[in-house]
Amino acid sequence: MRILEALILLTIIVGFLGMVLKRNLLMKIMSMDVMSTGVVAYYVLIAARKGVLTPILMENKQGLAYADPVPQAVILTAIVIGFSIQALMLVGAMKLAVDNPTLDVEEIEGQ
Amino acid sequence: MIKSATLIHLALPFVVGFLVYLLPKGYRLICVGVLSVSLSFPLYLILNDSSVFLTLKNNFGVTLYLDATTGYFLLTNSLVTLATLIYCWQEGRSVFFYSQLMILFASVNGAFLSYDFITFYVAIEVLSIAAFLLITYNRNSHSIWIGLRYLFVSNVSMLFYLIGAVLVYKANHSFSFQGLANSPPEAIALILLGLTVKGGVFVSGLWLPLTHASVETPLSALLSGIVVKAGVFPLIRLASLGEDLEVIIRFIALAAVYLGGIQIIWAKDIKRLLALSTLSQLGYIIASPKVAGFYALSHGLAKAALFLTTGKLPSRNLKELWQTGINRHLWWVMTVSSLSLMGIPPLAGFVAKTLTFQQLLPWQSLPLTLATLFTVIAFAKILVIPHKEEKTGIHLNHWLAFSLLTVVTIISGFVIPSAYTLDKVVKSLIPTATGLMVSLSLRGKEIQLPTSWENLENLLGMMSLTLIGLFWMALS
Numbered sequence: 001m002r003i004l005e006a007l008i009l010l011t012i013i014v015g016f017l018g019m020v021l022k023r024n025l026l027m028k029i030m031s032m033d034v035m036s037t038g039v040v041a042y043y044v045l046i047a048a049r050k051g052v053l054t055p056i057l058m059e060n061k062q063g064l065a066y067a068d069p070v071p072q073a074v075i076l077t078a079i080v081i082g083f084s085i086q087a088l089m090l091v092g093a094m095k096l097a098v099d100n101p102t103l104d105v106e107e108i109e110g111q
Numbered sequence: 112m113i114k115s116a117t118l119i120h121l122a123l124p125f126v127v128g129f130l131v132y133l134l135p136k137g138y139r140l141i142c143v144g145v146l147s148v149s150l151s152f153p154l155y156l157i158l159n160d161s162s163v164f165l166t167l168k169n170n171f172g173v174t175l176y177l178d179a180t181t182g183y184f185l186l187t188n189s190l191v192t193l194a195t196l197i198y199c200w201q202e203g204r205s206v207f208f209y210s211q212l213m214i215l216f217a218s219v220n221g222a223f224l225s226y227d228f229i230t231f232y233v234a235i236e237v238l239s240i241a242a243f244l245l246i247t248y249n250r251n252s253h254s255i256w257i258g259l260r261y262l263f264v265s266n267v268s269m270l271f272y273l274i275g276a277v278l279v280y281k282a283n284h285s286f287s288f289q290g291l292a293n294s295p296p297e298a299i300a301l302i303l304l305g306l307t308v309k310g311g312v313f314v315s316g317l318w319l320p321l322t323h324a325s326v327e328t329p330l331s332a333l334l335s336g337i338v339v340k341a342g343v344f345p346l347i348r349l350a351s352l353g354e355d356l357e358v359i360i361r362f363i364a365l366a367a368v369y370l371g372g373i374q375i376i377w378a379k380d381i382k383r384l385l386a387l388s389t390l391s392q393l394g395y396i397i398a399s400p401k402v403a404g405f406y407a408l409s410h411g412l413a414k415a416a417l418f419l420t421t422g423k424l425p426s427r428n429l430k431e432l433w434q435t436g437i438n439r440h441l442w443w444v445m446t447v448s449s450l451s452l453m454g455i456p457p458l459a460g461f462v463a464k465t466l467t468f469q470q471l472l473p474w475q476s477l478p479l480t481l482a483t484l485f486t487v488i489a490f491a492k493i494l495v496i497p498h499k500e501e502k503t504g505i506h507l508n509h510w511l512a513f514s515l516l517t518v519v520t521i522i523s524g525f526v527i528p529s530a531y532t533l534d535k536v537v538k539s540l541i542p543t544a545t546g547l548m549v550s551l552s553l554r555g556k557e558i559q560l561p562t563s564w565e566n567l568e569n570l571l572g573m574m575s576l577t578l579i580g581l582f583w584m585a586l587s
Contacts, residue, residue, distance in 0.1 A: 012274070019267065020571045025259070032266060039270050046277050070171050071277055074229050074286070078273060081236045085266055088243060092259045099252045108256050109566055 004045055011038035025096065025103040029089050036082045043075035113163055117175060120152040120185075121220055128213030135206045139196070142209050146193040146216070153189060156182030164226070174287060176226035176348070183404025184223045184344060187411035191336040192216045194515045195329045198419050200508035208248055215241040215333065222341035227286040228276040228302070231345055232269065235309055238341055239265045242334065246326050257325055260567055264318045265309055267571060271578065272305025288345065292352040296585035302349075303359070303585075304578050309342025312393050313367040315577050320374075321565050323386035328422030331382060335389045336415035340407050343393055350400035359584050360397055365478055367394030372485030377558045380427050384489055385417050388452065391485060398479060399470035406467055408523065409459035413448040416516035417493075420445050423505050432496050438505070442498035444513045449490040451520050453546075454483065454539050456531065459523040461539055465530040480542060487546025488553065 015035025019028050051065025093103060100108050127145050131138040162178035196212060218241060221234030239262060246258040276286060278298035283290035291299060304315065311319035316339075323335050350357040371391025378384035392414070396406045420441050426432055437445075451460035464483070471479060563569065 012270075016267070016571075016575070019263075020568055020575075028263070032263070032270075035267070035270055039273050042274060043277050046281055049281075070286075071280060073171075074276075077229070077233060081233070082266075085236070085240065085262060088240065089259060089262055092243075092247065092255050092262075095250070095255050096252060096259070105567055 001045075001049070005042075008038055008041045008045060011035075011041065014038075023104055023106060025093050025105055025108070028105065029086065029093060032089075033082075033086060036078075040075050040079055040082075043071045043078075047071040113177070114165055116152055116155075117165060117177065117224065120149060121217070121224060124149065124213045124217035124220065128210050128217060131206055131213065132210045138206050138209050139200060142196055142213055143193065145213070146189055146196060149189045149216075149220075150186065150193075153182045153185035157186065171285075173230045174226045175224045175230075177224065180347065180404035181223055183408045184340060185220060187340070187408045188216060188219050188223065188337050190515065190519060191333065191411050191415045194415060194419065194512040195332050195336075197508050197515070198332075198422075198512040199329050201506055204248075208245070211241050211244045211248075212333075215245065215338070219337055219341045223344055226288050226348070228272075228279060228288065229286045232272065232276065235265075235341060236269065238338065239269075242338060245330055245333075246322075248330075249327065254326065257322055260318065261322050263567060264570055268305045268308030268315070268574065271301045271574070275299070275301030275305065288348050289352060291349055292356065296582060299356070299359075299585040300578055300582035303346075303363075303581050304574060306342055306346055306349075307363065307577070308574065309339075310344075310346065310393060311339045311390060312343065312346070312397065313363050313370055313577075314573050316367070316390055316393070317565055317573065318570050319390055320383060320386040321562075323389060324380065324382040328419060331386070331421070332415040332418035335386060335418055336411040339389065339393060340396070340411065343396055343403075343407075346397050347400040347403045350397070355585075357400065359581075360400065361472065361475060362584070364394045364396075364398040365475060367391065368398070368479060368482045368485075369394075372482050374560055375485055375489040376553070377560055378489065378492075379429055379557075381424070381429055381432065381493070382418070382421050382427055384429070384492070385414065385421070388486065388489060389414060391482070392452070395464075395467060395479070398475060399467045401470050402463075402466040405459075405523075405527075406463040409451060409463040409520065412516050412520045412523075413451040413460060416444055416448040416513060416520070417452075419509075419512060419516075420448075423503060423509065429492055429496075436497040436499040436501075438501045438503050439498040440510070441503075441505070441513075442496065444517055445493055445496070447517045447520060449493045451524075453487050453490050453543055455543060456536050456539060457521075457524045459520045462524055462527050462530045464539060465535050466527070483542045484546040484549060487543050488550040491547055491550040 012035055015031050015038055018031025018034060022028055022031060047068045051067055053064050053066045055066045055069040097103055124145060127141060131141055156177055157179050160179045165175040167173040215238060218234050218237040222231055225231040225234055243258045243262050246261060247255050275298045279290045279294045280286055282294045291302060307313060307315040323331050346360050350360045368391045371387050375384060375387040375391060378387055392410045396403050423441060424437055425435050451458035454460045454464035468476060
């Protein structure tokens, strides 16, 4: 559990660093996706802290270690939102690429 | 009763926002109608002055909280959006624009009503998407870049916020705002980072000046007048949870006032001046959380009116404006709004400043009083623009929008008569007079401040530094 948590936090940090260090806009958007994958995984990890059993109520399975359903339900919303924002940003990047074929952020900002 | 009224207020603009797309005839009238009706619910909340806690569905459902502060924020939203819509009346914008405008309005309302981290998150992300689509409405390269930059910064900050939210859940088994009081310091730091970035407060808000200064006129008014307040609003709620949180938020407020204030003196471009002033005024809004509602209302009205007038000026450069002069009626609108922001009686800004300064802690009052000088010095530059008789392309709808905002600014200066005592009036005039003298002595001096910290990469890097700073503050 500890190792998993460390790896997930590492994913988030790698994604964030990618956004700061990569100069290409497309790579920045991809790095943002890596970061949001890390955040989603963190929610799943916290949901599973007391058990991993699917939280569906069944007759002979009461008192077992269920996974917490609330963070999972919440992160589903966040995944949908993150996905639509990603799509929107990629369309924006496509439009920008007409005038700035390299998609280099410094070049775009310099104009 | 109040539950259904809240739900109607929340859902109606969303429904209309999507429906106007299907029934494009008379869409502007429908939008204006809905916005006018939506003025009534906030007024009821303000006059009733009671607090209501609503839970939709069951324990883990959506939670809403309503009180007079919510009422003031909702009222600001309705008024600013209504004025902006009237301003755009004959510009021939497509139904898409109006549809997004309604969705933006609805999501800002959602942010003001929510009382748990996830409902707020959903509202703020819908808001980001609607704002992006409005910023990029004219589809040129520059506006797309500004929009992408906005989406980038806000999405990254919301990712940090989400980590904070799950830590709050882990500690409390609930996403309610109340849980933050007994959460670990890393949760507080992550949540505050997300909120300060969205709200444009202190260094996390340095994305704001460029965005607000370079988008189209109606958008500037909306973003500065109301959209940033959606990010600031939970800070006001969180400040009421405990002494520790309140001190952190009041400290951030002070820093924000100075960061904006120091830059605003040297602004040469009128839209940039207004955007930087938002950066410092947001600090005043959260400086005393209990009376934030009225300050938000007075700032929203004045700032929206000023931004809308910039669309009708011959130039954005202040030096050119001093030479050419502007239409006399426009000059009146700008003067009233500027004086309100400076806090001159008997306008809304004076009452807001008086209420705020009454609630300050002892260590806050001296630095915040000194900081009003920055606002006075900056807005003196607008006051000295000469006026003249001139035929301009200003139509009836523009005058309607301007007068809606200025009339409410003047009227709301009289709603709290207890603010008018001799010593408070004198106290408000002393910094103004001092500021005007300083601005005279500064005339002709120019300093070019660096803007490189507003680059995207620096903004992202600054976020990590702010996170460390906030963590350190939450820990101590």
